Amino acid sequence: MYRAGALGVLITFFLIIWATVLMPMVLFNPKPSGNGNVYSYDEKAHADPARGRRVFVREGCFYCHTQFTRLQDRGYGPLVKAGDYVFETPHQLGTARTGPDLTNEGGKFPSEWQKAHLINPRAVKPGSIMPSFSYLSDKDMNDLVAYIQTLGNGREKKVTAYVEAPEEYKLALATKTVDTNSDAAANAGRGLYIQNCAACHGMEGLGNGPNSISLEKKPANFTRPFYKQYPDDFWFYRITEGVPGTRMPRWGDGATLADPRGGILTPEQRWYLVAYLKTLSKDRDREETVDNLRQLNKVKVEQLPILTKEQWEPPSGGE
Amino acid sequence: MLVDRILSNQEGSASRNFMISAIWWSLFAMGAGMFAGLEFSNPDLVHNVPQLAMPHLRMWHVNGVAIGWLSMGYVGAIYYMVPSLAKTRLWSERLGNFTMWAWNLLMVGAFCTLLNGVTEGREYAELCAVLDVMALVALACISLNVYMTIVHRKVKKLYVSLWYFLGALFWFPLVYLIGQRTFVYLPGLNDAIVGWFYGHNILGMWFTTVGVGMMYYLLPRTTGNPLYSHGLSMLGFWGIALFYAPTGTHHILQSPVPEWLKAIAVISSVFLLVPVLTVLTNFFMTMKGKWQLMVTDMPTRFTVTSCMFYLFTCVQGPFQATRWINWYVHFSQWVVGHAHLALLGTFSFILSAAIYYGLPRVSGRQWHSQGLIRAHWWLKFLGFWLMLASLTIAGLVQAAGWQFGIPIDQWSMQIRPYWFLRAISGIMIVLGQFIFAYNTYKTLYTPARAEAKARAKAQAAEVRA
Numbered sequence: 001m002y003r004a005g006a007l008g009v010l011i012t013f014f015l016i017i018w019a020t021v022l023m024p025m026v027l028f029n030p031k032p033s034g035n036g037n038v039y040s041y042d043e044k045a046h047a048d049p050a051r052g053r054r055v056f057v058r059e060g061c062f063y064c065h066t067q068f069t070r071l072q073d074r075g076y077g078p079l080v081k082a083g084d085y086v087f088e089t090p091h092q093l094g095t096a097r098t099g100p101d102l103t104n105e106g107g108k109f110p111s112e113w114q115k116a117h118l119i120n121p122r123a124v125k126p127g128s129i130m131p132s133f134s135y136l137s138d139k140d141m142n143d144l145v146a147y148i149q150t151l152g153n154g155r156e157k158k159v160t161a162y163v164e165a166p167e168e169y170k171l172a173l174a175t176k177t178v179d180t181n182s183d184a185a186a187n188a189g190r191g192l193y194i195q196n197c198a199a200c201h202g203m204e205g206l207g208n209g210p211n212s213i214s215l216e217k218k219p220a221n222f223t224r225p226f227y228k229q230y231p232d233d234f235w236f237y238r239i240t241e242g243v244p245g246t247r248m249p250r251w252g253d254g255a256t257l258a259d260p261r262g263g264i265l266t267p268e269q270r271w272y273l274v275a276y277l278k279t280l281s282k283d284r285d286r287e288e289t290v291d292n293l294r295q296l297n298k299v300k301v302e303q304l305p306i307l308t309k310e311q312w313e314p315p316s317g318g319e
Numbered sequence: 320m321l322v323d324r325i326l327s328n329q330e331g332s333a334s335r336n337f338m339i340s341a342i343w344w345s346l347f348a349m350g351a352g353m354f355a356g357l358e359f360s361n362p363d364l365v366h367n368v369p370q371l372a373m374p375h376l377r378m379w380h381v382n383g384v385a386i387g388w389l390s391m392g393y394v395g396a397i398y399y400m401v402p403s404l405a406k407t408r409l410w411s412e413r414l415g416n417f418t419m420w421a422w423n424l425l426m427v428g429a430f431c432t433l434l435n436g437v438t439e440g441r442e443y444a445e446l447c448a449v450l451d452v453m454a455l456v457a458l459a460c461i462s463l464n465v466y467m468t469i470v471h472r473k474v475k476k477l478y479v480s481l482w483y484f485l486g487a488l489f490w491f492p493l494v495y496l497i498g499q500r501t502f503v504y505l506p507g508l509n510d511a512i513v514g515w516f517y518g519h520n521i522l523g524m525w526f527t528t529v530g531v532g533m534m535y536y537l538l539p540r541t542t543g544n545p546l547y548s549h550g551l552s553m554l555g556f557w558g559i560a561l562f563y564a565p566t567g568t569h570h571i572l573q574s575p576v577p578e579w580l581k582a583i584a585v586i587s588s589v590f591l592l593v594p595v596l597t598v599l600t601n602f603f604m605t606m607k608g609k610w611q612l613m614v615t616d617m618p619t620r621f622t623v624t625s626c627m628f629y630l631f632t633c634v635q636g637p638f639q640a641t642r643w644i645n646w647y648v649h650f651s652q653w654v655v656g657h658a659h660l661a662l663l664g665t666f667s668f669i670l671s672a673a674i675y676y677g678l679p680r681v682s683g684r685q686w687h688s689q690g691l692i693r694a695h696w697w698l699k700f701l702g703f704w705l706m707l708a709s710l711t712i713a714g715l716v717q718a719a720g721w722q723f724g725i726p727i728d729q730w731s732m733q734i735r736p737y738w739f740l741r742a743i744s745g746i747m748i749v750l751g752q753f754i755f756a757y758n759t760y761k762t763l764y765t766p767a768r769a770e771a772k773a774r775a776k777a778q779a780a781e782v783r784a
Contacts, residue, residue: 002477009486009560013493016564020583021497024512025505028577057440060374066650070573074724082575085507090440090500093511093574097650097717100727122363127732129362131373216732245729 033083037153052147055140057090059133065102066094067151077104078155099130104152114145126217126246165237173233178271180232180278189276192269196251205280217246227281235274239265325420326413331681333415337395338674338681339763340419341388342756344426348383349752351376353745360738370434378445379433385443385521386454387426389666393529394418394461396673397484399681400536401465404481405472410464418460425453441500441510443518448501458492479552483532486560490524508576515567522661523563530666531559531598533673534626538605541619541676542612547604551597558594562587569640573649581642588640595633602626617692621672624700628664635660647722652734653714656707663748664703671695671755678759687761695755702747705740713737 039050056062067088069076080103085091109117113124118141121130136144178185194203200219202209207221220243240252240263251270252263265273327333355376358364365371402409409415428450432438438445446454465488469481477485498517505513539546546552568576568584603626612619635657639648648654675692679685686692713734720730 005482008557009489012557012560013490013564016561017493017497020565020567020580021513021516024577024580025509028509028512028580029506030508030575058436058438059372060378060436060438062440063374063377063442068574072573072646072722075726080575082508085511085575088507089504089510091507091511091514092440093507093571095442095570095650096652096654097721098652125728127728129359129731129738131358131362132366133372135367135369135372216735245726 028082030082030086032086033081035081035153035155036084036087037150039147039150047142047146049143049146049150052143052145053092055136055144056092056147059136059144061102062092062094064094064096064098064130065100066097067092067101067103068094069101069103073101076101077152099128102148102151104155106149106151106154111145111149114148115141118144122218165231165233169233169237169240172236172267175267176232176236176271177268178275180271180275182275185272185275186279187276189272189274192265192273193276196265197273200247205277215247219246219248222277222280225281227277230278232274232278235277236270239270239273326416328412330408330412331399333409333412333419334395334398335678335681335763336416336419337391337398337422338678339759340423340426341390341392341395341670342674342752342759344383344387344391345752346749346756347430348380348387349749351383352380353742353749355380356738356742356745360735360742369436375434375436378436378438379430381443382429382433382445383426384662385526386429386446389526389662389670391422391426392670392674393525393533394422396533396670396677397461397465397488397529399677400480400533400673401468401484404478404536405468405474407468407471407473410467410471414460414464418457418464421453421457421460425450425457428453439499439501441514443521444499444514446499451495451499451501455492455496458488458495462488462492478535479546479549479556480532480536482553482556483528483535486556487525487528487532490520490528490564494520494524508574511571511574512568512576512580515570516564517567518570519567520564523559523566526662526666527563528559530625530629530669531555533669534598534602534622534629537618537622537669537672537676538602538626541616541622542606542609544605544607544609547601547607551601555594555598555601558591558597562590562594566591566640569645572642572645585640585642589637591633592637595630599626599630617689617696618672618676620696621668621675624696625665625668625672628660628668632657632661632665648714648718650721651714651717652710652737653718656710656714659703659710660707663699664707668699671699674759678762682763684762687758687765691754691758695751695758698747698751698754702744702751705747706744709737709740709744713741 037049039048039053041048041050068080069078071079085093117124117130118133118136120132120134121128133141193201193205198209200209200211200215201207201222202212202219205222207219209219212219238248240250242248242250249264251265252267263270327336354371355373358373358376362373369375398409398415429446432447432450433445437447439447465484469477469485494517498513498520500510500513535546535552538544566584566588568580569588572581572585606623609619610623613623614620638644639653639657675686716730716734716737719725720727
């Protein structure tokens with residue numbers, strides 16, 4: 001009787017192995033779709049995405065970031081096909097999404113942003129719970145960024161433009177009564193800034209005002225170089241409507257474009273503020289630069305410097 | 320002699336040493352889980368220490384708990400229960416102790432490598448090649464030892480626990496061998512299919528089968544009631560043997576793997592209800608008339624709690640493995656809660672019961688304190704419910720976020736309170752485990768010292784006289 005039992009265990013187990021382990025290998029051999037990730041080394045780039053993948057594995061990124069888009073997902077790009085994964089071993093499909101899906105991550109953000117995000121996630125993404133990977137070496141960091149930038153193999157259109165203000169704010173440009181490039185307007189805006197904004201954004205616009213301590217999503221640091229690229233209408237839009245998902249108030253609350261005199265701040269005051277805010281962002285060459293990641297960790301969050309060493313853009317990442 | 324000290328031949332020593340090692344590693348592994356939980360609610364807790372980065376802690380937590388705490392404890396319990404059911408000694412106590420050392424060496428290796436990020440990058444199969452080989456050798460030694468014990472048994476009939484143990488010791492080494500993929504290179508999705516075959520069967524063909532075997536052993540022993548039905552227990556055994564192994568693909572239901580494989584996985588997941596309900600009917604009928612023992616007898620209380628959690632896990636599991644539910648809750652913390660329900664709720668509790676029942680019998684000492692056992696139960700029980708509730712609620716918030724396309728930086732703020740509660744629950748559970756370890760230490764080591772002291776005192780008195 002026990003012999004029959006042992007035989008039964010043997011037979012059932014090998015039947016199951018045959019059906020669920022061996023048969024898929026025989027029947028399921030997807031051909032490369034040509035849309036899989038390509039990890040070729042780029043001479044110009046000084047970074048190796050294939051090695052970056054090993055860093056990705058070593059640091060266990062896949063415990064929180066998945067690499068397959070599902071039918072029900074929104075905003076993560078086109079659906080994946082079986083042929084996309086032929087060269088992905090060990091597979092990095094992932095099990096849980098504590099962070100966003102990375103299937104089509106390549107090119108979504110500039111490499112510099114990715115790097116800053118790895119060093120101090122909360123400096124560029126307020127409220128994030130990603131751990132800091134500041135202990136990675138320069139080479140590891142560059143390779144990892146190279147890997148992230150190759151993900152998706154250009155399946156999704158690259159982000160080439162910044163977020164723009166809605167159409168009506170572009171029209172508002174025509175009705176503005178303040179010369180936003182003048183020193184006088186900036187001076188007027190400075191007073192308004194101290195009265196209304198400094199409590200959170202700080203006296204120097206570093207995003208470190210006293211109220212920022214209690215805020216879960218930290219206020220913006222206006223000295224960052226990329227604020228140079230904000231057009232007037234976008235500043236005006238942000239001041240008027242606030243920033244969704246943060247405590248930034250809607251300073252134009254109560255006003256309409258038809259009757260613009262209402263609101264906490266009048267449109268004129270908001271334009272003065274625009275003039276002042278435009279003067280805050282620092283030029284790149286004047287900002288502190290750091291060559292060493294160990295030094296970098298001692299720099300204050302709100303002064304996260306630019307990484308000058310091995311400035312690098314990936315083969316398919318784009319700006 | 321040195322050989323006797325290192326590879327003791329004393330009866331029960333292998334079992335005892337495995338149990339002690341399991342408790343030792345559980346402190347590190349559960350501690351790492353707790354620390355990772357703290358980092359979830361305070362991500363800037365540590366900076367620049369790669370060994371304490373959340374993903375490294377997670378790797379060590381999963382492997383430390385699965386390979387260290389649960390597996391070592393299971394082997395300890397098997398080494399006690401199999402000889403007791405076969406009415407004979409363990410075939411080779413020396414081989415058992417040798418395996419114990421090998422496994423501890425494996426755990427030291429796992430501790431040093433995983434925390435430094437030396438990983439194969441496959442979930443549940445992170446251990447590097449050398450450690451994989453060590454684990455397989457150790458598993459082969461354990462199987463040999465147990466099978467030879469059965470060959471030399473004094474009773475003819477095999478009790479159902481032995482079916483489970485023997486089945487598990489045949490299945491698990493093979494599942495481990497197939498699942499590691501250390502020396503093979505499979506294309507991405509095939510790698511995932513085999514990976515989840517392993518990832519689910521380390522539960523199905525090892526933790527569940529040995530765990531249920533231990534329940535079958537402990538319930539009749541602690542209550543004194545005979546098993547309700549031998550026929551039902553056989554039905555349960557064959558149900559698990561048939562339906563558990565093909566379920567792995569339900570972990571990747573929305574990925575582009577073949578539909579027929581997903582169908583097999585979902586169908587057998589739902590069919591799992593059959594053996595589970597059979598087994599639990601059997602358990603609860605065995606308890607008939609003895610439920611009051613849950614209040615007074617601590618091993619019984621741990622066992623029955625474990626059975627209750629087993630019912631909960633195995634109803635929740637098939638429920639969320641169906642395509643409709645999986646569509647919604649997959650990728651969220653709900654699943655993490657479910658994993659803890661199985662491994663912490665069910666199998667940690669049954670292992671604690673086995674140790675509370677078995678350790679006094681292999682070491683010949685009574686537990687230092689019953690109060691500490693109760694404290695252990697309460698801390699783990701309440702801590703576990705807090706963890707399950709917070710993870711499930713967080714998972715539902717997350718699932719809604721994914722389902723309705725809400726940007727992650729909006730809903731991620733909404734689950735902060737649940738991360739915090741989870742961290743608290745982790746502290747409670749680890750505290751419970753430390754109490755367990757302290758109690759074990761006091762039980763095993765202090766009375767001996769006290770006795771020795773008393774003897775020395777008597778001798779001194781004699782000399783003085």
